[in-house]
Amino acid sequence: MRRIARVAGAVAFVALLAGCVTRSATPSTPVTAAVVIPTPSPTRPPARPPTRPPSHPPTPTVARPCLGTPPPRPWAHVIWIVMENKPASAVLGVPEAPYLDRLARQCAHAATYFAVSHPSLPNYLALTSGSTQGVTDDAGPASHPVGGPSVFSEAAAARVGWAAYAESMPSACFHGDTPLYAVRHNPATYYTSLASSCAAHDRPLGSPTTGPFVRQLRSGALPGFTFVTPNICDDMHDCGVATGDAWLRAMMNTIVGSRTYAAGRTAVFVTWDEDDGSSADQVALLAVAPSVRPGTTARGRFGHAALLRTTEAMLGLPVALASSAPDMRAAFHL
Numbered sequence: 001m002r003r004i005a006r007v008a009g010a011v012a013f014v015a016l017l018a019g020c021v022t023r024s025a026t027p028s029t030p031v032t033a034a035v036v037i038p039t040p041s042p043t044r045p046p047a048r049p050p051t052r053p054p055s056h057p058p059t060p061t062v063a064r065p066c067l068g069t070p071p072p073r074p075w076a077h078v079i080w081i082v083m084e085n086k087p088a089s090a091v092l093g094v095p096e097a098p099y100l101d102r103l104a105r106q107c108a109h110a111a112t113y114f115a116v117s118h119p120s121l122p123n124y125l126a127l128t129s130g131s132t133q134g135v136t137d138d139a140g141p142a143s144h145p146v147g148g149p150s151v152f153s154e155a156a157a158a159r160v161g162w163a164a165y166a167e168s169m170p171s172a173c174f175h176g177d178t179p180l181y182a183v184r185h186n187p188a189t190y191y192t193s194l195a196s197s198c199a200a201h202d203r204p205l206g207s208p209t210t211g212p213f214v215r216q217l218r219s220g221a222l223p224g225f226t227f228v229t230p231n232i233c234d235d236m237h238d239c240g241v242a243t244g245d246a247w248l249r250a251m252m253n254t255i256v257g258s259r260t261y262a263a264g265r266t267a268v269f270v271t272w273d274e275d276d277g278s279s280a281d282q283v284a285l286l287a288v289a290p291s292v293r294p295g296t297t298a299r300g301r302f303g304h305a306a307l308l309r310t311t312e313a314m315l316g317l318p319v320a321l322a323s324s325a326p327d328m329r330a331a332f333h334l
Helices: 002-025 098-106 120-129 152-156 212-221 243-256 303-316
Strands: 077-083 107-112 162-166 202-204 227-231 266-272 287-288 297-303
Touching: 077 120, 077 152, 077 243, 077 303, 098 243, 098 287, 120 152, 120 287, 152 162, 152 227, 152 303, 162 212, 202 212, 212 243, 266 303, 287 297, 297 303
Parallel strands: 077 227, 077 266, 107 297, 162 202, 162 227
Antiparallel strands: 107 287, 266 287
8 A cells, every 4th residue: 555655646746747847848928018108297387477466656745746657638637826927037946936946847847938918817818718808907807707718617518627716815706806815816707607606616715735725625526627826925926936935835735745636637737927027928837747757848839828728638628718729738748
């Protein structure tokens, strides 16, 4: 039995060995290497530049009232301040008027600007209607009722509105004179078409720092066109250039320091009704607005009619009262 078992084991071992030899002799099937295709990464959008806040035009200040910003179309407010009886040579570049000299350098002035006539009243009528209306004296509204249109009636018809503020006027639309108030310097009182609305629109000024004008200015309620008349001391008529210069400094600081002016749609013109008879009626005109380029000297021959025409255009009014006069908007960047 043991012998049979040994024989059986040997046979099994030989069979096992034969199987191994057979497998080794069988050629192996070549293995193809797997090609790994990389998965593309998600495409990233190009990096965006950092978002910048929207740019805003610079804000004018008392120290920098004129900046050369783009002019608006139309303007919301045009303010005239009319002084008295001084030639340009008496108010610009003189030691008595340091503020006016600085304002001309900060903003703009006209190189040659002329009044219309003598005395005062014909100039005020020409400024506001484009004609002296044949008037050659300074008599009051009772002597010279003026029919026809004016910048005041144009502004009313276009619904941009108007106002006149006269310093030291005792009551609204006052037709007389007092020691400090001269009706000839308040042209709205002469136009018969304004008679029914004059008291509502032609008001006492107050002062450069308080009163009806300043309240309207600070509340944002000024109309499109505003005519400002200082009293006959502050306008340089009866008092010196230094007095008028100080008054203008206070008034302009109030205007330029207001939110109304800072909004960028208010322009101010300062001029004189006539000279003192010494310089062929050449007077000063200063233009103050955020769009005015500092240090501008406007070249060309201008006058009261040009100021009227320019104001009509700025406010979007019909250019009818002084259509043949030059437009000063380009000269002053308005």
